[in-house]
Amino acid sequence: MSSRNFFIVAFVLFLVLKTFNALFSKKKAEDEAPAEPTTKVCPYCQSEIAIRAVRCPHCTSKLEGFPEINE
Structure with missing residues (x-):
């Protein structure tokens, strides 16, 4: 029992x-809340890169939509 x-x-x-x-x-x-993305895809080589990247570290293409950076 x-x-x-x-x-x-x-x-x-x-x-x-x-x-x-x-x-x-x-x-x-x-x-x-959904987190903001930290990466994006390079339109030229389709590699995953940082969202704030000005150039792709894989194919070294200059990404569109960013102003010129004077060094």
Whole structure:
């Protein structure tokens, strides 16, 4: 008789914890904002590069949309 009680209590505890975890993870997913991308793809060689790159480090192509940098 006592093993039956153990399994009933264990099953109820399992259901309670499973429900709690499901509610908590759903709320956590809603609170997180999507992170901004830190990389982009080079239009010439299709390599992944830093988002602020002016030249591709792989093919050394000058990327469009950036002003001239006077060195």
